[in-house]
Amino acid sequence: MSLMSEVGQKAFDLGVPIAVHLDVTYRCNERCVHCYLDHDDHGEMTTSEIKGVLDQLAEAGVFFLTFSGGEVFLRRDFFELVEHARRLMFNVKIKTNAVMIHEAEARRLRELGIDTIQISVYSHRAEVHDAITKLPHSFERTINAIRFLREQGLRVTIANVLMTANSSDHAGVQKLAAELDVHYTLDPTITPMMDGDTSVLSLRIPGEELTEVFHNPALVGNQEEFCAPPKPPSEQDLEGYSCSAGHSFCYISPYGDVFPCVQFPLPTGNIRQQKFLDIWNHSPEMKEVRSIQAKDLTTCSSCSHVSSCTRCPGLAYMEGSMRGPSTADCEKSFYRTGVPTANMLQQGLSKPRSTSGNTVPLIQIRPLQIQPIEVQPVEIPA
Amino acid sequence: MPERCTYIARSTAIAARALAGEMMVMNSTDSTFFTLNEVATAIFQAADGRTPLRDIVRDRICEQFDVDIEQAQTDAEQFVAELSGHGILLVSSQPLSSDSTRETP
Amino acid sequence: MAGSQKTACVEIGGIPIALSTSDDRFLDLLRHRYEGFLSASPPEFELEFDLTPAGSVSDDDVRVRRNDGDDEWIIERGDFHARWDPRTGRGRVRQNANPYSLDSVLRILHSLILAERGGFLLHAASAICNGRAYLFSGVSGAGKTTMTRLAPPDITLLTDEISYVRPGGGGYSAFGTPFAGELARAGENCTAPVSALFFLEQGPENRVDVLPCAEAVRRLMRNMLFFAADPGLVERLFATACDFVDTVPIRLLTFYPDASVWDVVRNFAPDFNRNIQGVPEHA
Numbered sequence: 001m002s003l004m005s006e007v008g009q010k011a012f013d014l015g016v017p018i019a020v021h022l023d024v025t026y027r028c029n030e031r032c033v034h035c036y037l038d039h040d041d042h043g044e045m046t047t048s049e050i051k052g053v054l055d056q057l058a059e060a061g062v063f064f065l066t067f068s069g070g071e072v073f074l075r076r077d078f079f080e081l082v083e084h085a086r087r088l089m090f091n092v093k094i095k096t097n098a099v100m101i102h103e104a105e106a107r108r109l110r111e112l113g114i115d116t117i118q119i120s121v122y123s124h125r126a127e128v129h130d131a132i133t134k135l136p137h138s139f140e141r142t143i144n145a146i147r148f149l150r151e152q153g154l155r156v157t158i159a160n161v162l163m164t165a166n167s168s169d170h171a172g173v174q175k176l177a178a179e180l181d182v183h184y185t186l187d188p189t190i191t192p193m194m195d196g197d198t199s200v201l202s203l204r205i206p207g208e209e210l211t212e213v214f215h216n217p218a219l220v221g222n223q224e225e226f227c228a229p230p231k232p233p234s235e236q237d238l239e240g241y242s243c244s245a246g247h248s249f250c251y252i253s254p255y256g257d258v259f260p261c262v263q264f265p266l267p268t269g270n271i272r273q274q275k276f277l278d279i280w281n282h283s284p285e286m287k288e289v290r291s292i293q294a295k296d297l298t299t300c301s302s303c304s305h306v307s308s309c310t311r312c313p314g315l316a317y318m319e320g321s322m323r324g325p326s327t328a329d330c331e332k333s334f335y336r337t338g339v340p341t342a343n344m345l346q347q348g349l350s351k352p353r354s355t356s357g358n359t360v361p362l363i364q365i366r367p368l369q370i371q372p373i374e375v376q377p378v379e380i381p382a
Numbered sequence: 383m384p385e386r387c388t389y390i391a392r393s394t395a396i397a398a399r400a401l402a403g404e405m406m407v408m409n410s411t412d413s414t415f416f417t418l419n420e421v422a423t424a425i426f427q428a429a430d431g432r433t434p435l436r437d438i439v440r441d442r443i444c445e446q447f448d449v450d451i452e453q454a455q456t457d458a459e460q461f462v463a464e465l466s467g468h469g470i471l472l473v474s475s476q477p478l479s480s481d482s483t484r485e486t487p
Numbered sequence: 488m489a490g491s492q493k494t495a496c497v498e499i500g501g502i503p504i505a506l507s508t509s510d511d512r513f514l515d516l517l518r519h520r521y522e523g524f525l526s527a528s529p530p531e532f533e534l535e536f537d538l539t540p541a542g543s544v545s546d547d548d549v550r551v552r553r554n555d556g557d558d559e560w561i562i563e564r565g566d567f568h569a570r571w572d573p574r575t576g577r578g579r580v581r582q583n584a585n586p587y588s589l590d591s592v593l594r595i596l597h598s599l600i601l602a603e604r605g606g607f608l609l610h611a612a613s614a615i616c617n618g619r620a621y622l623f624s625g626v627s628g629a630g631k632t633t634m635t636r637l638a639p640p641d642i643t644l645l646t647d648e649i650s651y652v653r654p655g656g657g658g659y660s661a662f663g664t665p666f667a668g669e670l671a672r673a674g675e676n677c678t679a680p681v682s683a684l685f686f687l688e689q690g691p692e693n694r695v696d697v698l699p700c701a702e703a704v705r706r707l708m709r710n711m712l713f714f715a716a717d718p719g720l721v722e723r724l725f726a727t728a729c730d731f732v733d734t735v736p737i738r739l740l741t742f743y744p745d746a747s748v749w750d751v752v753r754n755f756a757p758d759f760n761r762n763i764q765g766v767p768e769h770a
Contacts, residue, residue, distance in 0.1 A: 003415055003416075003417065004415055007401065007406055007415075007417060010401060010402065011401060014401075014402055016401060016402075018401065027643065027675060027677055029522075029523050029676075031523075031525060031526060031527070031676075033527050039676065039677060040615075040677045040678050040679060041615045041618060041643040041677050041679060042618045042679070043617045043618025043619070044618075044641070044643075045641075046617075046639075046641045047639070047640060047641045058399070061399060061400070061401060062399070063397065063399040063401070063406055063408075074675065075640070075641070076640035076641075077639075077640035077641050080640065086394075086397075089396070089397050089398045089399065090397055090399075091397035091408050091410070092397070113394055113395040113396070113397070113410045113411075114410065115397065115408070115410045115413070134525045134526070134527060135522055135523070135525070136515070136518040136519055136522050136525070137519075153411070155410075155413070
């Protein structure tokens with residue numbers, strides 16, 4: 001076990017929120033075809049509110065802080081926020097489309113000691129990338145920005161979200177990443193991530209193509225191990241918890257709403273009304289998420305995949321129950337190993353229902369409390 | 383002859399946070415990740431660039447952890463050398479101010 | 488028409504309009520100019536561009552008219568000539584390949600579409616603060632650009648020049664526009680419900696005053712963009728202005744040009760949601 005995973009486990013066991021994903025805006029300068037986000041400003045936290053949140057997060061023990069959106073650089077106070085975060089000694093990761101990063105911004109990010117900048121690149125072909133983002137020349141601007149960042153010696157990860165329009169481009173993007181000397185990652189819902197950090201996007205490409213992706217060693221590493229049939233679960237597996245959502249990780253929206261994860265739209269409280277630690281420690285919803293063990297799962301506890309499945313409790317929640325199955329993960333487990341899941345068998349399916357290239361809508365976490373304008377009746381003098 | 387003074391400051395490239403008494407430290411330039419034990423954490427937290435190392439050892443280490451001053455000084459120097467080798471601590475014979483605006487994690 | 492037509496769909500104020508041309512360079516120009524406002528929505532309207540050889544941008548007054556008994560609008564200025572039929576939603580523009588003519592044609596078209604839908608374009612800067620939109624209008628030099636320049640970084644700027652207003656959600660909503668003023672920066676493609684309209688005046692200190700209804704309507708009409716001397720349209724805009732004044736707080740904002748004026752905006756809590764005069768005008 002690496003030191004990093006040991007620390008992660010310790011935080012998990014102690015219930016310390018070691019990693020937080022903070023969206024500072026939902027506004028965006030790209031209009032990606034697969035993105036269902038509403039890009040308006042419904043009353044984002046102000047500069048001083050976000051600084052206050054960062055102070056509270058540092059106090060709560062948060063170490064890994066991801067700034068994301070929307071497009072973070074649309075906030076004109078973004079550098080001020082990052083400076084504040086770095087003064088508080090967070091390990092800062094930024095997710096961006098990078099089109100607003102030029103030489104000066106890259107230099108500032110290096111000075112601020114940013115850990116990683118994760119940038120979405122959809123294709124190695126400009127016309128395919130631009131057709132997805134709907135921003136002319138965005139490919140050129142994004143790639144130029146990556147060069148500026150690399151010139152500063154910053155660590156960059158290209159995140160390649162696959163959908164039907166670009167499903168055959170992953171090899172090209174991988175090659176591009178190698179040329180630019182940056183890391184490459186597939187949509188994290190396909191590549192399991194240690195820290196429970198999940199992308200805002202969840203999408204499906206057709207099952208047959210998913211099989212191809214999962215059996216491509218260039219994408220999944222040791223293919224034989226990755227695609228091995230599931231081992232029967234041990235007692236320890238059944239007493240295990242799923243992911244870090246609500247245990248050592250949570251998500252905060254631009255409006256201050258706190259959720260167990262980016263993909264888990266279960267409201268647990270608002271940081272504008274309560275202290276972060278009060279929500280984290282005492283919210284009944286957080287406690288409920290934290291209490292679920294593998295043996296408590298309605299369908300999955302009897303599934304042969306239970307110990308190896310990437311079952312996302314947030315997606316399950318969106319399907320109806322946080323203790324139920326998440327169909328997208330059932331499909332992944334099936335296409336990875338060829339072994340049907342309990343959820344499929346229960347429905348009498350020997351293979352998943354055809355999902356020819358559909359995209360699952362992006363989760364939209366809207367502000368939970370839009371303050372209505374106080375309207376007081378006016379007395380008209382007679 | 384006066385003893386040579388060593389000043390230590392935390393690098394601006396690092397991230398750090400205490401987890402159950404231990405300090406997690408990560409250097410963003412090369413992604414090296416450390417955890418520091420209680421004694422090392424105390425030295426790291428006191429690394430303000432202005433307090434000489436021997437004062438840190440005397441006031442923070444010997445008093446808090448009840449150790450012999452010479453042994454503590456030797457251990458501290460070794461620890462400081464190791465962390466400065468990883469770019470976590472800056473070491474100088476003059477006071478350093480680079481870290482003055484940063485909070486203690 | 489030579490060459491194949493290429494289209495970019497530009498969506499301002501939630502109204503997608505397909506702009507098509509056979510000229511690749513012009514297509515690139517308009518995609519650049521309206522970046523952030525390009526959309527994948529099915530277009531409601533279509534404009535086809537025929538490019539003429541380069542000429543100068545004209546300072547002439549624009550003429551927007553329709554022939555008797557005809558639905559089709561004819562929109563003309565020295566540098567462009569456009570026809571647009573609201574029944575079919577299609578139009579044709581002849582202009583040279585410059586962005587200013589393009590902006591003008593689009594603004595006029597939007598003003599015509601909006602008028603039918605109870606909305607309007609206004610000479611005003613607008614911005615979102617705490618999820619609500621605020622409009623800042625006034626004559627040139629009153630401080631529209633100053634207001635946007637002084638805006639704290641956590642304010643979302645919709646435009647420093649032309650505000651886009653449509654009815655919706657029981658009130659009015661403001662939308663960002665790509666039409667830039669002195670900031671030479673397009674607004675953000677965002678929308679929010681309108682909380683107030685301020686008419687700007689610069690002064691020695693910040694203060695907010697209620698405007699009498701009639702004065703509010705008068706000032707609003709004076710700052711609305713409308714081009715057609717069409718009686719039906721003017722009547723429609725007047726009705727819209729009255730409804731807007733009846734629905735949205737209108738204030739006179741005298742301000743000293745420093746950042747403190749934004750505290751006034753942030754703290755602006757309308758005492759009531761209508762512009763009712765304390766004393767009837769005839770009294």
